[in-house]
Amino acid sequence: MSRSAFPHRWRRLPAATAAGVALLLLAGPATAGTAAPPNGEQETPIVLERSADEQADVVEVLVDGTAQLDELVATGVDLDHDVTHTDQGIVVHAVVTPTEVAALKRMGYRVGAVLHDAADSAQRITERDATIAAHQAENQAYTATLARNATASDVKIIRADYYTSGSNQVLSVEAKWAQGQTSTSTLTVARDSGPGTEIGSGGTQAISRFVDAGVYLYHRGAATVTARPQRIQITSPTGDVAVAEVKEWLPIPADSPEGPGYQKDFVTSYLTPTELYDRIKRLAAEYPQLAEVVELPYKTNGYRRKAQVVLGTANTNRVAVDSLAWGHEGGNDISVELADPGAADRPLAVTVTGKAIRVSLATNADGAVTSTAAQVAAALTAEAGALVKAYTYRGDAGAGVVAPAASTPLSDNLKAPAGVSRDPQPVYAIRIGKYRDGSRTGVLAYAQEHAREWVPPLVSIETAERLLRNHATDENTKQLLRTLDIWIVPSINPDGGHYSFYDYASQRRNMTNHCPAGGATDALARNSWGVDNNRNYTEYSLFDGYSGASASCTSDTYAGPSELSEPENRNVDWLAQRPNMKFSMNLHSSGNYFMWSPGAYATPGRISAPRPTLADESFFWGASSRILTAIKRHRNMAVTPARTGPISDVLYSAAGNSGDMLWYKYGIYAWNFEVGTSFQPTWDEAHQETMEFSNGLVELLRVARDFDKDKKRPTSTLSVEPSPTEGMVSVRFDVSEPAAVFYTLDGGRPTFGSTLYASAGIREGGETLTVPAGTKVHWFSVDAAGNIERNYRPDDDSKTFNRGWATLPTG
Numbered sequence: 136m137s138r139s140a141f142p143h144r145w146r147r148l149p150a151a152t153a154a155g156v157a158l159l160l161l162a163g164p165a166t167a168g169t170a171a172p173p174n175g176e177q178e179t180p181i182v183l184e185r186s187a188d189e190q191a192d193v194v195e196v197l198v199d200g201t202a203q204l205d206e207l208v209a210t211g212v213d214l215d216h217d218v219t220h221t222d223q224g225i226v227v228h229a230v231v232t233p234t235e236v237a238a239l240k241r242m243g244y245r246v247g248a249v250l251h252d253a254a255d256s257a258q259r260i261t262e263r264d265a266t267i268a269a270h271q272a273e274n275q276a277y278t279a280t281l282a283r284n285a286t287a288s289d290v291k292i293i294r295a296d297y298y299t300s301g302s303n304q305v306l307s308v309e310a311k312w313a314q315g316q317t318s319t320s321t322l323t324v325a326r327d328s329g330p331g332t333e334i335g336s337g338g339t340q341a342i343s344r345f346v347d348a349g350v351y352l353y354h355r356g357a358a359t360v361t362a363r364p365q366r367i368q369i370t371s372p373t374g375d376v377a378v379a380e381v382k383e384w385l386p387i388p389a390d391s392p393e394g395p396g397y398q399k400d401f402v403t404s405y406l407t408p409t410e411l412y413d414r415i416k417r418l419a420a421e422y423p424q425l426a427e428v429v430e431l432p433y434k435t436n437g438y439r440r441k442a443q444v445v446l447g448t449a450n451t452n453r454v455a456v457d458s459l460a461w462g463h464e465g466g467n468d469i470s471v472e473l474a475d476p477g478a479a480d481r482p483l484a485v486t487v488t489g490k491a492i493r494v495s496l497a498t499n500a501d502g503a504v505t506s507t508a509a510q511v512a513a514a515l516t517a518e519a520g521a522l523v524k525a526y527t528y529r530g531d532a533g534a535g536v537v538a539p540a541a542s543t544p545l546s547d548n549l550k551a552p553a554g555v556s557r558d559p560q561p562v563y564a565i566r567i568g569k570y571r572d573g574s575r576t577g578v579l580a581y582a583q584e585h586a587r588e589w590v591p592p593l594v595s596i597e598t599a600e601r602l603l604r605n606h607a608t609d610e611n612t613k614q615l616l617r618t619l620d621i622w623i624v625p626s627i628n629p630d631g632g633h634y635s636f637y638d639y640a641s642q643r644r645n646m647t648n649h650c651p652a653g654g655a656t657d658a659l660a661r662n663s664w665g666v667d668n669n670r671n672y673t674e675y676s677l678f679d680g681y682s683g684a685s686a687s688c689t690s691d692t693y694a695g696p697s698e699l700s701e702p703e704n705r706n707v708d709w710l711a712q713r714p715n716m717k718f719s720m721n722l723h724s725s726g727n728y729f730m731w732s733p734g735a736y737a738t739p740g741r742i743s744a745p746r747p748t749l750a751d752e753s754f755f756w757g758a759s760s761r762i763l764t765a766i767k768r769h770r771n772m773a774v775t776p777a778r779t780g781p782i783s784d785v786l787y788s789a790a791g792n793s794g795d796m797l798w799y800k801y802g803i804y805a806w807n808f809e810v811g812t813s814f815q816p817t818w819d820e821a822h823q824e825t826m827e828f829s830n831g832l833v834e835l836l837r838v839a840r841d842f843d844k845d846k847k848r849p850t851s852t853l854s855v856e857p858s859p860t861e862g863m864v865s866v867r868f869d870v871s872e873p874a875a876v877f878y879t880l881d882g883g884r885p886t887f888g889s890t891l892y893a894s895a896g897i898r899e900g901g902e903t904l905t906v907p908a909g910t911k912v913h914w915f916s917v918d919a920a921g922n923i924e925r926n927y928r929p930d931d932d933s934k935t936f937n938r939g940w941a942t943l944p945t946g
């Protein structure tokens with residue numbers, strides 16, 4: 136199917152034209168890397184900085200609320216994807232070194248338990264080596280019903296979801312209260328205990344306000360229950376009442392989409408990027424009719440560094456020395472000695488013998504050394520400039536007298552075995568499908584934008600294996616490969632991935648050092664470099680004034696020097712440009728989230744990137760509930776309703792993320808997994824997560840296949856109800872599947888330029904229009920695959936649109 140067949144006319148509004156963007160640009164991006172203390176006291180800004188020889192831990196940080204969370208994000212601190220709202224505040228997981236923990240505490244943050252430390256990572260490596268040796272289409276009608284029932288009440292139940300997770304039974308409720316912005320009251324939910332029982336007989340639970348960036352969104356909360364409730368009731372503090380039916384979230388149908396003999400379970404250990412690429416090359420060689428390996432157009436900057444050393448102990452007397460050659464190309468052979476000549480009145484002198492550099496320091500009449508760091512750096516650059524450049528520490532004047540130092544080798548500090556290439560690294564995708572000519576609907580799955588997330592690449596490999604190894608025997612799989620053009624990139628960021636496996640387990644970003652001269656360019660900053668590949672894209676980015684990315688070259692959310700500055704990101708952009716690309720999954724860990732756009736907002740004001748239309752949001756929810764049900768099949772682990780939805784609704788703002796680029800720039804239905812519970816879980820857990828999220832990824836392929844086969848036209852109806860306002864009526868449209876409705880109220884022909892029926896609000900169903908009784912309503916609906924109701928052709932003189940009157944049914 137070609138892109139032109141998609142109904143982008145009604146979906147693709149020009150991006151970044153929202154008035155809020157211009158407003159925010161005036162405010163400018165937050166200064167990253169520094170922050171005022173959260174209590175507001177004025178102090179010297181504290182800089183978050185890690186030293187090179189310490190590993191990072193995953194620790195809990197407790198913040199009062201979302202305002203303080205935004206401040207924490209603005210420090211550039213490295214947060215993983217876990218954000219838990221508790222009665223005491225919000226608990227987030229930060230990936231920080233002891234030095235950074237100390238800085239956070241000085242800023243006034245409360246730091247809690249250590250959840251994962253370097254020893255855990257080391258243990259995973261050991262384990263791995265040992266192993267090697269050995270969300271809601273079905274709910275749409277329900278939401279619509281509730282919205283109608285609740286129009287007269289100041290409280291409205293948005294969702295009431297019952298589900299099992301492990302052996303727990305859970306009821307999750309979301310409701311909007313008209314006073315939620317100003318009143319801090321919780322809401323009390325009363326449950327029945329099953330069909331025909333009294334409200335309240337199943338107990339009660341409180342749900343609390345969800346406020347983000349100062350804006351009230353809704354109340355939410357989950358509680359364990361002992362029986363599946365049929366109905367709930369909320370009585371608001373003003374005495375208004377709302378009642379809703381409880382829906383089952385992710386019920387597992389009895390029939391399995393996997394036929395008898397379906398093969399799975401193909402991964403036996405964590406895999407490095409080199410191993411991931413070897414694996415897809417072997418697979419493609421084994422199935423040449425069905426798959427090929429494609430080298431993406433942009434090589435990374437490479438798992439390589441200049442050889443470096445910092446001599447000295449204090450900022451004033453430190454001399455930093457960098458090789459001109461890469462470490463593996465001779466830089467690592469260079470050494471520097473700062474020698475005390477042991478005699479009075481000697482001049483500063485530099486001699487170079489092969490790659491050994493000897494600095495004879497100047498002395499005074501008493502024989503004491505007098506050379507300063509600035510003098511030594513200048514002499515080194517002047518006399519040994521063919522081998523190295525030398526500089527004082529991070530812009531310091533370097534007036535301190537240096538300490539003599541024995542001959543010290545420079546090093547790139549890279550510990551991967553020689554089998555890991557130090558050259559710019561080609562990034563590989565495996566392309567799977569019987570017809571790989573662009574004629575089939577494209578689906579993209581890509582993993583490891585974030586280097587330390589070791590499970591998502593395995594999900595991609597497991598999925599590729601399932602597709603190829605079941606093709607010969609499983610009719611469903613055969614159909615997927617016949618109808619789809621599947622691109623799987625197991626590691627987008629191989630340099631960072633290798634660095635995470637061999638050098639610094641907590642590495643999140645790529646390895647490219649963009650810090651300017653005079654900044655953190657020296658060896659001691661080597662674990663602080665890199666661009667966050669999931670903040671370097673083009674839509675709603677830091678450069679557009681959006682929140683949740685940093686301009687600091689040492690921040691773990693560093694957006695890079697400009698949009699798409701990084702080869703890793705240009706590769707994703709290249710893939711997304713393919714005209715047949717229609718669906719994508721960006722695989723991350725952790726937190727068991729399942730998300731889509733919008734993924735960013737601007738502060739203050741929480742000005743969001745545009746929300747999807749009601750039709751698209753319905754499609755996202757419907758497809759999501761299929762995908763999450765497939766995940767749950769593996770071991771009854773439920774991704775919760777509270778962790779399903781737009782990124783900026785359920786997590787935090789992430790300016791310049793890839794999902795937003797794919798959705799806003801290319802119109803691709805783009806989802807994001809946050810797999811599992813930690814970056815590098817024990818192998819048993821990693822294995823389980825791989826199996827369950829591969830179920831989900833295969834289900835996405837089935838969603839894409841069904842979309843491709845969808846030739847069914849939607850149908851829609853007009854419903855009219857009394858309005859509290861005299862002479863007016865309340866009007867709503869109901870559709871048979873996720874579909875957009877265009878309407879006119881002036882008797883004109885409806886076209887794609889007519890008014891688009893909208894959502895009533897975040898996580899709600901369709902709006903209620905209030906119109907004069909007797910208004911003539913003309914409309915048509917169009918589904919996500921472009922099928923138009925009753926074969927109406929809005930662009931010519933076709934007359935098969937729907938006609939109705941906004942009048943109450945008589946009788």
Ligand SMILES: [Zn+2]
Pocket residue numbers: 585588723724725
């Ligand atoms: Zn991630």
